[in-house]
Amino acid sequence: MGMTINKMTVKKALAAHSWVGLVCAGLLYLICVTGTVLVLYEEWQRIEQPGIPEMNSIEPEAIQRAVETVLASEGVQAPTTHLHVHLPTDALPRTTITTDTQAVHVDANGAVVSPEENAWAEFLLALHYRLNLPAVIGMTIVGIMGAMMLSLSLSGVLAHPRIFRDAFTLRARRRDQAALADWHNRLAVWTLPFGIAIALTGSMIGLYYVSGYGMAATAYEGDTEAVTTAIFGDEEKVTSDPARLPSVVPVLGYMEERYPAVEPYYVILHDPGTTGQHMQVIAEHPQRLIFGEYYNFDGEGRFLNTVGMADGTTGQQLAASSYNLHFGNYGGLPVKLAYIVFGALLSVIVATGLYIWFAKEQRKGRPRTMTRAAWNGLIVGTPAMLVITLLLRLTLGNGVPFEAVFWLGLAACMVVAVFRSKARSTVLQRRQEVSLAE
Amino acid sequence: MALLPQFWLAVALGIAGVFALRISWARPSRSVPLNVLGWGSILVSSALSAWAHGAWGVAVQSLFAMAAALLLLVPSIASAPTWKRKPVDRGVHASPDTKGSMALGRRAATFVITGPVALFGALLLALALRAMLAAGGGSEADANVLVLACVPIFWGILATILLMMERRRTQLSVLATLTIIAVPLTLLAG
Structure with a gap:
């Protein structure tokens, strides 16, 4: 490795690294921690509702009975436009039916058991995905953080010319800043491929509104839907004339006969009960990064086509792979556990990054006591508030306003940390005054 | 679906590559052959896992390599001497952006x-x-x-x-x- 980076470039890269880190650290930490916890999204749902019937598979006839029962319970005034049947999977071995207005679990015979109650898992998803903000704003902010994580990776490598050479040196037991810097740098270098993959896929998803609107404005006369249609396929136009309900039985029979190697995990009924109704099956392809392939069927259950997520263009396969690569659900529990470890390490990297900056500022005679205290509050408060909201879910139920509890609690953690730090420095100052007076 | 033997070979090569780099970088002077061996093994490992199981193979194989590298840090933590001296008050080399206070x-x-x-x-x-x-x-x-x-x-x-x-x-x-x-x-x- 004869490549060397000159001293000036290193200094400039370090300045750029500090700049981006300072601006983004808070949100990046929050996103890293929530992303780490969210890896177990399906498992959290099982913990939230432990008594729900679980099964390895369900007969198509039982699904059909459940679909008819759920649709019969829907209001006649506003029939659902979509009905999703979640089929049992290894991570979530439950059958759940979701319409525009309700979500219910069903048992292996197709009988409705209880409403779906996974408000905490949904809160966590919304927190990581869009910071509990409206999608356009929240997802864009999260996407921005992803892009800035890429920038931090680049400036981090440029700012540390010995980053690979020292990759196995960890002076963990020193009592000075070197230990902190070593932890930050070593963890960063060895999680670099993971960090880049997570940042890129996250920002691809999060910056969709920016990229999508850009494409819509320049190539589709403002039609944003056309941007995704090119990748994920089109949805047929709706006709609202009533029609007999479709049957999922021939659809799932066809899948089993013609595509035995794939694992269907969603059946979607579009505009059920109308002449425009049609069905889609999303099936997982084992040992592929794609989230699945869409198999399209008409209202009579006749196979039409696939969209091309599995064997379409490179772009389609890449887009379909970004979700699983980001969330770590492409290899069962072992991959999930690896994602949890690496995600936790990313959180540590972000946290230590700012502590390194605080230490430098202190050496320059600017201790930044209050900011450091607020940062301590955020570092401890984020996981603490996630635990507290989860405990509230398990003790008080599904109706807890998790968003309000989390954000107010996090703010309180930071405020308390600042006040405690202020009180401590006042005590220290008084002690110094007393000792000086003596 | 069972994993192909060449995938496991790729995993082994990836881990071996990280080991080779560990040995190389622990030396007082650079070892070109060991560096080439290390990076080469990682490269071949990626290609082999891509051949065996495509992008999925590369993603899973890279998790093994990263985990191996992190595990190799553990002895480094254990063998690091405890810092008994008073922490050194190192001077800060002010970077261009941090010099002085930049106006709002x-x-x-x-x-x-x-x-x-x-x-x-x-x-x-x-x-x-x-x-x-x-x-x-x-x-x-x-x-x-x-x-x-x-x-x-x-x-x-x-x-x-x-x-x-x-x-x-x-x-x-x-x-x-x-x-x-x-x-x-x-x-x-x-």
Whole structure:
């Protein structure tokens, strides 16, 4: 490795690294921690509702009975436009039916058991995905953080010319800043491929509104839907004339006969009960990064086509792979556990990054006591508030306003940390005054 | 579906590559053969896992290699001598951006230039690439995904480059050049 980076470039890269880190650290930490916890999204749902019937598979006839029962319970005034049947999977071995207005679990015979109650898992998803903000704003902010994580990776490598050479040196037991810097740098270098993959896929998803609107404005006369249609396929136009309900039985029979190697995990009924109704099956392809392939069927259950997520263009396969690569659900529990470890390490990297900056500022005679205290509050408060909201879910139920509890609690953690730090420095100052007076 | 033997060979090679680098970098002087062996093994491992199980194979194999590298840090923690001396009060080498106190206006301008303006520049560049790919007969899906992937990459790189520039004029000229190149390309190819 004869490549060397000159001293000036290193200094400039370090300045750029500090700049981006300072601006983004808070949100990046929050996103890293929530992303780490969210890896177990399906498992959290099982913990939230432990008594729900679980099964390895369900007969198509039982699904059909459940679909008819759920649709019969829907209001006649506003029939659902979509009905999703979640089929049992290894991570979530439950059958759940979701319409525009309700979500219910069903048992292996197709009988409705209880409403779906996974408000905490949904809160966590919304927190990581869009910071509990409206999608356009929240997802864009999260996407921005992803892009800035890429920038931090680049400036981090440029700012540390010995980053690979020292990759196995960890002076963990020193009592000075070197230990902190070593932890930050070593963890960063060895999680670099993971960090880049997570940042890129996250920002691809999060910056969709920016990229999508850009494409819509320049190539589709403002039609944003056309941007995704090119990748994920089109949805047929709706006709609202009533029609007999479709049957999922021939659809799932066809899948089993013609595509035995794939694992269907969603059946979607579009505009059920109308002449425009049609069905889609999303099936997982084992040992592929794609989230699945869409198999399209008409209202009579006749196979039409696939969209091309599995064997379409490179772009389609890449887009379909970004979700699983980001969330770590492409290899069962072992991959999930690896994602949890690496995600936790990313959180540590972000946290230590700012502590390194605080230490430098202190050496320059600017201790930044209050900011450091607020940062301590955020570092401890984020996981603490996630635990507290989860405990509230398990003790008080599904109706807890998790968003309000989390954000107010996090703010309180930071405020308390600042006040405690202020009180401590006042005590220290008084002690110094007393000792000086003596 | 069972994993192919060549995938496990790829995993073993990836871990062996990390080991080779560990040995190489622990030496007082650089060892070119060991470095080549280390990086070469990692490269072959990636190719082999891609051959065995495609992108999925590469993703899973890389998790093994990263985990191995992190595990190799453990002995380093255990063998690190306990620091008995008083922590050294190292001087800070002030970087160009941290010298003195940067005025609020200057900071805000840096934020705007490296934030929204650079994002817009990255978007323009990605749209220009999209238009060229589409004009060259590329599929619509590929062209659209190209934009989705390129915007964050271009922005991340551009923001870093702009932040490493000391003079405002240089930053603005880079952005202007980018716009001058990207806009006509988008219009012509589109």
